Amino acid sequence: MQGRPGDRFVIAASPVYLRAVEEDLCSGRQALRHPDSMTIVTTRGYQGPLSDNIALARAGMMKSLNTNMTGLNISYALQILETV
Numbered sequence: 001m002q003g004r005p006g007d008r009f010v011i012a013a014s015p016v017y018l019r020a021v022e023e024d025l026c027s028g029r030q031a032l033r034h035p036d037s038m039t040i041v042t043t044r045g046y047q048g049p050l051s052d053n054i055a056l057a058r059a060g061m062m063k064s065l066n067t068n069m070t071g072l073n074i075s076y077a078l079q080i081l082e083t084v
Helices: 015-031 057-064 072-082
Strands: 009-012 038-042 055-056
Touching: 009 072, 015 038, 038 072, 057 072
Parallel strands: 009 038, 038 055
Antiparallel strands: none
16 A cells, blocks of 8 residues: 555455554555555454445345355455446
């Protein structure tokens, strides 16, 4: 993010993984020209300093995204990228 501050970033991560990289993502967000150009797709289990950048994936989306719980975050992230 520091090397590409004008780009858009879409990250798919479980709440557990998100907690592990939270500090790095917060630092990266500070380097962005527009903090809202980072979108993080995860499920309800995350609450923290990145909450403003969260797009929640829900089990009810599986059918429309043609996926299962394992691929839900990634499938939703792809849908977000396709609409940009």
